[in-house]
Amino acid sequence: MEIGYCPRCNIPLRGKRCDICNAHPYSLRFHELGDIRPASKYERGLLSKLIPFKEIRSYISRRIILLARQPGLDYRKDVFLDGFKFGTLEYIKSQKWRWRFVPTGKGAALIYGLTSHIDFELRGKGHMKGKKIEKEVSGDWAIIKINACTGVAVKEERGAKIKDVYCGRIATKKRSDMRNAVQGNRFFLEKIEKEAVEKIKRSHANYVAFSGGKDSEVALYLAHLAGVKKAVYLNTGLEFPETQRFVYNFADFLGVELIELSPPKSFWEVVDERGIPTKDRRWCTKYLKLQQLRNLRGVIVDGMRKYESLRRMHAPSTRRIGGLRTVYPLFNWLSLDVWLYIHYRGLPYNPLYDMGFERLGCYTCPSMLNAEFHRMKKTHPQLFRRWFEYLKKQGYGEEEIMDGKWRWNNLPPKLREV
Template sequence: MGKKNYLTSKFKEDTKFASKYEIDVINRLTDLNLQYDDLLLLEKLPGMDYRKRVYIEDDTQIGILEFDLVDLDWKFTPTPYYYQLTGSKRIHLKSIKRRLKGKYLKEEYLEDPGEYLEIAKGSNNFIGVEMGDFIGVGVKKEKGIKLKDLKRKKKNIYIKKIEDYLEKNRERINSLLEYSKDILKKYIEKYKKKGYIINTSFSGGKDSSVSTLLVREIIPDIDVIFIDTGLEYPDTIKYVKRFAKEYDLNLHVVDGNYFWGHLEKEGIPTKDNRWCNSVCKLIPLKNFFMEHYPNKKVLTIDGSRKFESFTRSKLSYTRKSRFIDFQVNLFPILDWNAIDVWSYILLEEILYNPLYDKGFERIGCYLCPAALNSEFLRVRDLYPDLWSRWVNYLRKYYTMEEILRGFWRWRVLPPKMEELKKCLYNCNNNLE
């Protein structure tokens, strides 16, 4: 089963359609007036928190959207094509053959010095620049406006609809779908011959929703396992019940509500000490298997994808569990990018968790240290009771400013977070 062209994503990193929440954020920060069905693609970038490239097509980037952990607010950094797209006010330059990128704009470069002065006195740190067939972006500095980037204009630059993208990529998604079904059939047959029980895990997230529906086409009455840690979002619990009813799932809910009973003994869970995963998920799951499938080995269908993280990028289609010695996990959508998952969901009109429209990417425990800090702050906005219970505990060990910036999520802060902490102490003196 050799790899096909459709398994190669157009994007190097996980990419998705902008959610309703992200559309609202971008509209607030820019001159765009986006609708929820407009095509805006967000590609993950390295950073301390949320940070993504913003595209209107596969190869047309209009900016970077990120969450600033200093100001605790969203920021949008435009590219030249943002100004071509929006028609926002820009400074017009004379046609100059010399290289201007990285240079300060001098009066001799300007078509209209008055235009420069009027635009420069505005509040925006970024300013559009136009020079004939070229469009650029400048940055305000103490010495003036410095030209950050300059690119040749594109023809017919405009915002398309999500529907356009779906139709354009329908054939690729169908091919990817068939490939994943072949993966499922191959390994299910292999492990059934070995006497394994087949089941599927379901978290309430988009990936496990898709992998669950795919395997049901092969095993309609397959056991679908959801672990309720007692830390799930209320929306997730409602969604799981609705999803199970809509698709007639053979749903089993495993009780994993052991977090608060172990908290004092184990301490605050962190990215580098996620004891809660064992206590609230793996141990209850192992006990469930031993009770329901005594003396049997288990093959569990799992929606993990290699684009999600560096660790998962190393996965093969199957992996023996490191905690449950009689379990093997199978990853049928391993090669899918997030944009593929969302394309399939929208093409097939599959029910998805409403939290995705509210600013969440990770559907799991509301206090998970692996979630983005921008998501954690959304808990404060949407679920104040859940937020208060956890924050009141964290206040025993951290200041409120430290909590708001997520310092509690590590036992040992990584270098960039350590720099942020020092900056807040030394520059703002607001962590005392």
């Protein structure tokens, strides 16, 4: 998977040319399922905390940072700065759960260029990447110099290992933010808006699903432009208060009718009997959401995107839910496109994104990452407590809960080792 990047304006490009400087983009590659997007305020704050140099903190605070997902059990993302892979940010368990950032060789070269900081110098010939060295690394990583090259060494149980080396200088780049990115992608954004609105019009949709997340917000906005007047909000009773408020406010803001539907019995009334919803036994979506749609007839606009997950990548381009047929105007959009569009139209968005959440859904959702589940403990202690206590009552130990083991009926092999 790849997107374009303008080296002059220091912004991602989705069109064939940069609408600011007219340059042709070069390609920035990332994982097939990376679903690249700008870093949130929370993630920018994390990087700032994890990189112990004030020059770097100030540099990255004035540049676009892009994140692309990497396969893994929890949060693990490639971090792109100035259009190259600057490092990896992940949430890991090493004694306790915590965040770790490790720069690439190129990232280390940029850090060295801005700070002149070196942890230690090595002499060596030939290929150094992957070599073990007898040095004590105090944090997670250290910047090393090998002849004319810069590299990064990561801490191992004993000593350290050279993780990556880059031979060359990294030039600093122009400041950039989302406003610049919108300017450089103006033509592309006009185009995808037009295509989506036409698709919705052609489908004769009469409803649009609205959950309060960024994709469904954009779907609602586009459906509104296409003349759809009714938004359907499936309130599971397990929504974050921010989501609930955002749903009401955004529907008001657009002046669309909001149809709020809830299950006949609440989650808490049925969970004892049905059991904890897990990734491999997910009764909740059907019971809490889809069943409520059974009395609706016609066509419903839905913000589903194929890059959200492997399952959605192979999902059919339309679907029937009772008497409803779905239409997916954002099916081919990247997360980046959704964010560019939100900024392009100056739309408000759910505040949870800036608080460290990426997937907004129920606060008991087994699809949540541990990074998000643990974050909830800080941001929504009461909701966290309620679910945590319930899981404990079902026989899970505190550590098992924090490791996220309740999210599977049959644990995947990799997780058994955690």
